[in-house]
Amino acid sequence: MSDRETVISCRNAWKLFGDNPKKFFASMSGSESFDDIRRAGYIAGVRDVSVDVGRGEMLVIMGLSGSGKSTLVRCFSRLHDITTGTITVEGDDIGAMSERELIALRRSKMGMVFQSFGLLPHRTVLDNIAFPLEMRGQDRHDRRKRAMEVIELVGLSGREDYFPRELSGGQQQRVGIARSLAIEPDIWFLDEPFSALDPLIRREMQDEFLRLQQMLSKTIVFITHDFDEALRLADRIAIMKDGAIEQCDTPDQIVLNPATPYVRKFTEDIEKSRVVHAGVLSRPLNGAAPEGEPVQASATIQQLARQLVNDAREDLPVADADGALVGVLNRQQALDVLLGDA
Amino acid sequence: MADVTADIEDTKNGLSSTRVAQILLVAAVLLAAARPVLPEFMIRVPEAWIPPFAQWLDYFFNVIVIEKLKIAVLTRWFAEGPLEFMLNTMANLLEGKRRWPFLGPVPWTAVAAVAAVVGYYLGGWRMAALAGGTFIWTALIGQWKIAMQTMSVLSVAAPLAFFTGLLLGITAWKWELVNRIIKPVLSVLQTLPFFTYLLPAVIFFKVGPTAGAVATIVYAIPPMILMTTLGLKKVSPEVVEAGKMAGCTRWQMLTRVYLPAARTEILVGVNQVIMLCLAMVVLTAFIGMPGLGAKLLAMMGSFKLGRSFEIGVTIVLLAVMLDRLSKAWVVKLPEHHEKGTPWWKEHVVLLTAIGAFVVFLALAQFVQVFDHIGRKQDFSRGKEIDTAIKGFLAIDTVQAFTGWWRWFLNVWILIPFRNGLLWIPTPAFILGIVAFSCWLGGKRPAIYAALFFSLVALSGWWDRSVITLYAVISAVILSMFIGLPLGILASRNERWSRRILLACDTAQTFPSFIYLIPAIMLFGVNDVAVIFSIVIFTTVPLTRYTIEGLRTVPPEMTEAADMSGATKRQKLLTVQLPLALPTMAVGFNQAIMFAFFMVIIAAFIGTQDLGQELQRTLAGTDLGKNFVLGICVSLMALSFDLTILSWAERRKRALGLA
Structure with a gap:
């Protein structure tokens, strides 16, 4: 993502849990595995992670429970202090910030959505959503106005006087989302926001979330343990295991070229044709000019399935949204992906 | 399972605690058997060996605290200034005492x-x-005025206890060090007999309603502290993080996030504060607080039933x-x-x-x-x-019935048991207690028991302590005969268990003083009435926790027993009771604590135990003696508390219930 300005930059971050993590880290040789560290009485929440998040990008961090994904996102917002390494947000090292600066950063730039919503049970929907505004001392009238705007945005109009316990899970998470958006943050953290919801509602909320993101284009770090969800939403996916990032790449690349056996196991059951786009699979033109109707670079192989089976050409031209040719798609290769032999 | 794991842990560092307990028990029995040939100092600690704890404490309080540090000046200022002002205001509003604001009643x-x-x-x-x-x-019924006297003290004491408890609770939650200091103090305070609260209150805070209010406040604070810390610790981490991400300052975190989110526990604390205040306000009749308690005391004293x-x-x-x-x-x-x-x-x-x-x-x-x-x-x-x-009561059959019970309990159970306990040489007695504690609770509670009971022996009040203990033990054993079967029967049926639980919950809200009324009615003023009042008081928690223990056995376990073809009896004995035991132990522990509490109050009827001596100190300024006596009760109660709770804890962990 070199074309985007970096918003969050994380360099060699470690987060160890235990009695005296700093001292233990100093005594480490660097080659210890997760289990070695555990035997020494420490838990490696985050293990030597380096990753960048670009402006407007949606990075999905994905892994099984206990893989450190929630810990990592809490390090980005300094809900956890990292043991070593640096994390900068818009160029400022958050580890070096004073409490006052940190509060100012969170009040102006960051929003976060939690798995079990984290709503304040004694406040109405309206007061929950206005809470961050209240904390930064906005006056009552402004607070109310802004809160009503986001309530409308997430489709909760008419329920602003309800208490959290009077709402369904999906509605509660809408409140959580609205609250995180109230201060118009640039950076949006979502920690398994839809995991506590049942599958139908989850799907609906994902659509809703994509709609919001298209309107707002925030910089997003999204956590999930659901691979389908990750594939559906992500610009890039970072797969974590035992606190370390195994691979961080676009969904297409993760499916096509898994970097480690662990990632391969993850992607095995995925229907690749639904993930891989024609544009990714195509090879450069190199002067060649294949004939006939081009296929869209942004189409998935599955969407092209009928054409791939019926078309007799060996190579298909691939065009971008403007109709300009960008590459050549080998039909056999695409069919292999479609049939799962790739 | 529990014994197995515990034993494995223990054998690592030497003997298992069961083995230690056996050795101690044998030693105790041998010592007791050798009583006729034991030298005098092995039977009772000689007077000459007893350190003058009371004098030391007196010196500490009178010379250091009162004269040097002038603490009493401060406390008396508080008592005569703000506190008395609040009490008078409420007294004016509710019962029409002639004080500012002259509006009431x-x-x-x-x-x-x-x-x-x-x-x-x-x-x-x-x-x-x-x-x-x-x-x-x-x-x-014509009790408005005295009831309002009680309520006016309550309405001042409860809010003060609430705020003090809340503040201390927050402090203990915020700073681990404070928590570490406060915890043991609280457990001593909770087992300290209420007479021990009264005398310092009188000395530091003036006689009459003010001292009563202070004693009430101090007595009601500990549960508020515990509930506050509990509530604050239980706030969901996501709610906390949501608060942090909203950019809360520390003060905002506390007032807008933590305290409101801990609302339930804090309100439970309020409930406990109110109930303890009521119980205590009634008891402050002993230091001359007017109100319902004083009236009741007077009426019972003149046998106006x-x-x-x-x-x-x-x-x-x-x-x-x-x-x-x-x-x-x-x-x-x-x-x-x-x-x-x-x-x-x-x-x-x-x-x-x-x-x-x-x-x-x-x-x-x-x-x-x-x-x-x-x-x-x-x-x-x-x-x-x-x-x-x-x-x-004068009906022949009734009289014969109560008369027979009185005779039977006295002659065949209580007096022999008491004399038996008094006969045992002090070291043998302590060894026996330690053996029990070691067998049940493990080594750590046993060490505490040894330390605590040795202190009691050195206090110079051994015989009275043993008599106190005798009343507690016999009452708890008697109430087991009632409480356990009642609980087991009730738990068989949803409707009945709900009814009995409600009855127990209601009975637990009564100020303990109330339990003396039926006892005196039935048995008059004597030892049996004391035991009887303790028995009713302690049956309540025993029944309650038996039902609760049996009903919270996970359904899949009873279903597994049913599918294995167990009869009702087999199911009860092999599945339900073993799983319910840790919960029942909590009830048992509470019963013992209640018994210690009640036996002291029963001094009013006329006992020969520590309570009697304690009550006597209230008339004077014997602060040192008052404390020594109070601590004796507290130490004995704590020994049992530590032992039983340690057992329940280990057992629960072994059963995977905690």
Whole structure:
């Protein structure tokens, strides 16, 4: 993502849990595995992670429970202090910030959505959503106005006087989302926001979330343990295991070229044709000019399935949204992906 | 399982605790058997060896605390200044004491009406009837004034205890060091007999209602601290993180996130504060606090059973009302109003309360009975009830029945048991206790038991301590014969267990003083009455936790037993009871703590134990002796507390229930 300005930059971050993590880290040789560290009485929440998040990008961090994904996102917002390494947000090292600066950063730039919503049970929907505004001392009238705007945005109009316990899970998470958006943050953290919801509602909320993101284009770090969800939403996916990032790449690349056996196991059951786009699979033109109707670079192989089976050409031209040719798609290769032999 | 894992742990560092317990027990038995040949100093600690704890403490309090540090100046200033001012204000409003603001007394009808509206708001018509009805009864029975004396102290003590407890709770939660210091202090405070609260209160805070209020406040603070820390610790981490991400400062975190989110626990704390305050306010009669307690004390002292009974009913009604209302407040959650609700409708309860208050205030100006019930107007039937009760007790069969029990318990159980315990040489007694503690709770509680009981032996009050212990043990054993079968029977049936649990919960809200009334009625003033009052008092927690333990056995386990073809009896003995035991142990522990509490109060009937001595110190300024006696009770209670809870804890962990 070199074309985007970096918003969050994380360099060699470690987060160890235990009695005296700093001292233990100093005594480490660097080659210890997760289990070695555990035997020494420490838990490696985050293990030597380096990753960048670009402006407007949606990075999905994905892994099984206990893989450190929630810990990592809490390090980005300094809900956890990292043991070593640096994390900068818009160029400022958050580890070096004073409490006052940190509060100012969170009040102006960051929003976060939690798995079990984290709503304040004694406040109405309206007061929950206005809470961050209240904390930064906005006056009552402004607070109310802004809160009503986001309530409308997430489709909760008419329920602003309800208490959290009077709402369904999906509605509660809408409140959580609205609250995180109230201060118009640039950076949006979502920690398994839809995991506590049942599958139908989850799907609906994902659509809703994509709609919001298209309107707002925030910089997003999204956590999930659901691979389908990750594939559906992500610009890039970072797969974590035992606190370390195994691979961080676009969904297409993760499916096509898994970097480690662990990632391969993850992607095995995925229907690749639904993930891989024609544009990714195509090879450069190199002067060649294949004939006939081009296929869209942004189409998935599955969407092209009928054409791939019926078309007799060996190579298909691939065009971008403007109709300009960008590459050549080998039909056999695409069919292999479609049939799962790739 | 528990024993296995515990043993494995223990064998790593030497002998298993069971083995240690056996060795200790053998040693104890040998020592006891050798009593005839033991030298005198092995039977009782000789007077000469006893360190003058009382004098040391007296020196500490009188010279250091009072003279050098001038603490008493500060405390007396508080007692005579702000505290007395608050007490007088409330006393003026509720019972018409001639003090600022010279407005009271508020007519009883106005109080009852407001109470009913509050009851309705918190819990619907039933609560309204309970709240209103309690005050109507109190007025009509002719006890309004004394009840209001009690309530005015309560209404000052409870809020003060609440705020102090809340502040200390927050401090203990925030700073681990404070928590570490406060925890053991709290467990001692919770086992300290209430007489020990009274004397320092008198010395540091002036005689009369002020001292009573202080003792009440101090007594009610510990559970508030515990509930506050518990509530704050339980706040969900995501709610905390949501607060942090919203950019809360530390102060905002505490006031806007933590405290509101811990609302339930804090309100449970409020409930406990109110109940303990009521129990204590009644007991402060012993240092001359006027009110329901003083009246009850006087009536029981002159054996006026009818009036005692009526006062007892008032106290019980007040207790039940305060308990139910505050519990209803715990579960009462805010609800939203539909859009466009007019202003008056949103505040309809408040407006009704104000309206009712004003109406009855006005009515009382013109109609005397609405203002107060005059001397000859009350419906008290003290004399009639008195005659009825005494007539009933005079019936031959009843007299034969109580007479026989009194004789049987005294001659065959209590006196032999007591003499037996007193016969055992002190070292053997201590060894026996330590063996018990080691076998049940493991090595750590055993070490504490050894230390604590040795201190008791060195206090110079050994015989009286043993008599105290004798009353506690015999009462708890007797109440097991009632409580356990009752609990087991009740737990078989959903409806019955709910009824009995409700009865137990209600009974637990009664101030302990109440339990003396039936005891005195049935058995008169003697040892059996003491044991009997403790037995009723301790049966309650035993029954309650037996039901709770049995009913919380996971259903899949009883289902597994059913599918294995177990009979009801087999299921009870092999599945339900073993799984319920840790919970039942908590009830057992509570029963012992209650017994220690009650046996001291029973000093009023005339006992020969520590309580009697304690009560005597109240008349003077023997602060040192008072403390030594109080600590003796506390140390014995703590030994049992540590042992039983340690067992329950280990057992629960072994069963995977915790």
